[in-house]
Amino acid sequence: MIETNFDRSHLCCWSTKAVIAVAFYSTYGHIDALAAEVIKGAESTGAIVKPYVIQETLPQEVLTKMYANTSLQSKYPAIKPEDLKEIDGLILGAPTRYGRLPSQVDAFFDHTGGLWAAGGLVGKFATLFTSAAGQHSGHESTALTTFPFFAHHGMSYVPIGYSNPLLGEIEPVQGGSPYGASTVAGADGSLQPTATDLKIAEHQGKYFANFVGTFVKGRQAATSASTSASAPAAVPAGTSSAKAVPDLAPPLPVGTTTLTGTSKSGSEKIAGEPVPAAETEKETNGYSVNDATEKSTADAAPAQASGASTPGTTKATATPAEKATPTEKAAPAPTPAPAATTASVPAKKAEPKPKKKGFFSCCGDSGIDK
Numbered sequence: 594m595i596e597t598n599f600d601r602s603h604l605c606c607w608s609t610k611a612v613i614a615v616a617f618y619s620t621y622g623h624i625d626a627l628a629a630e631v632i633k634g635a636e637s638t639g640a641i642v643k644p645y646v647i648q649e650t651l652p653q654e655v656l657t658k659m660y661a662n663t664s665l666q667s668k669y670p671a672i673k674p675e676d677l678k679e680i681d682g683l684i685l686g687a688p689t690r691y692g693r694l695p696s697q698v699d700a701f702f703d704h705t706g707g708l709w710a711a712g713g714l715v716g717k718f719a720t721l722f723t724s725a726a727g728q729h730s731g732h733e734s735t736a737l738t739t740f741p742f743f744a745h746h747g748m749s750y751v752p753i754g755y756s757n758p759l760l761g762e763i764e765p766v767q768g769g770s771p772y773g774a775s776t777v778a779g780a781d782g783s784l785q786p787t788a789t790d791l792k793i794a795e796h797q798g799k800y801f802a803n804f805v806g807t808f809v810k811g812r813q814a815a816t817s818a819s820t821s822a823s824a825p826a827a828v829p830a831g832t833s834s835a836k837a838v839p840d841l842a843p844p845l846p847v848g849t850t851t852l853t854g855t856s857k858s859g860s861e862k863i864a865g866e867p868v869p870a871a872e873t874e875k876e877t878n879g880y881s882v883n884d885a886t887e888k889s890t891a892d893a894a895p896a897q898a899s900g901a902s903t904p905g906t907t908k909a910t911a912t913p914a915e916k917a918t919p920t921e922k923a924a925p926a927p928t929p930a931p932a933a934t935t936a937s938v939p940a941k942k943a944e945p946k947p948k949k950k951g952f953f954s955c956c957g958d959s960g961i962d963k
């Protein structure tokens with residue numbers, strides 16, 4: 594089913610509640626279990642959450658041979674491309690197949706051509722959770738290899754980063770990555786999502802819905818502001834205020850929103866609630882924001898003192914003479930400044946590199962076996 598030129602008039606009246614679709618495909622139930630938590634987390638934010646399954650494409654004969662749990666298919670309605678028109682964000686759940694999404698999900702993607710042609714998903718948000726048999730066999734690549742779909746549709750991917758301390762846990766064997774929740778199903782599918790996997794899934798649903806909800810509120814505020822600003826200009830009776838709504842949702846006003854994660858104390862900062870800048874810097878998320886800032890400031894300091902931080906000026910071009918204090922400049926320089934040396938002395942002829950005998954010596958000089 595290909596969508597063409599769908600009606601955008603429904604976009605006239607922005608809701609302040611985020612509309613989130615949770616669309617998932619599951620053969621054996623792992624994704625189904627994670628989806629339940631994702632839905633719970635998203636619903637806890639007050640968002641309008643619409644759960645869907647992604648339609649099976651394999652014949653029953655094949656599914657039987659795969660020992661697939663086909664009852665999962667009837668749990669929720671099968672998503673149709675037009676269902677995506679109404680949403681602000683999509684949470685996609687699917688198991689890993691060869692390090693990427695299953696063909697069932699691809700088939701659904703292929704039906705969104707009409708939406709793509711009409712720019713129907715531009716400005717919406719997406720995130721993904723997955724399940725893989727092994728620990729290192731596709732959790733992250735499944736998310737990464739889905740990015741082109743989101744990019745082509747103009748959707749922004751919302752990773753969870755390390756916004757929940759549980760993502761740092763390594764025991765027992767568990768899923769979850771900065772890209773989203775996941776679980777390790779085991780080679781025979783006998784492992785079930787751990788309590789931690791389920792909590793991360795719930796967190797992802799909540800984090801994403803809050804993230805998107807923040808955007809929706811900002812868009813609503815911007816729309817109201819633009820409508821009231823233009824109100825004195827007497828909108829003719831019968832003219833919809835929808836005309837004031839831009840085609841693409843405007844960005845959030847700077848400073849109104851700070852997305853934060855969960856602090857180590859476990860008290861969750863709700864993404865989307867305004868947070869004072871000073872407090873934001875204290876957020877840990879497993880890493881110290883202040884540490885990073887201080888380090889980069891410290892790194893930059895000597896360069897600034899020497900004037901080498903002028904935009905466009907690299908350390909390589911700064912000569913000792915430029916760096917020297919006035920006193921040092923007065924002292925006789927035993928040798929010319931390197932810059933002058935470079936100008937007057939012919940460049941040293943590059944010596945041929947000795948051939949290396951190493952693992953990579955067969956295939957060109959990668960430098961990796963130096």
Ligand SMILES: Cc1cc2nc3c(=O)[nH]c(=O)nc-3n(C[C@H](O)[C@H](O)[C@H](O)COP(=O)(O)O)c2cc1C
Binds near residue numbers: 625688689724
């Ligand atoms: C055709 C096929 C390919 C698969 N490829 C991978 C893979 O690349 N990496 C991996 O860890 N698991 C792989 N698996 C295992 C699935 O990821 C696993 O069955 C799934 O996570 C279970 O989720 P579900 O119960 O929601 O269906 C594959 C399974 C099938 C049937």
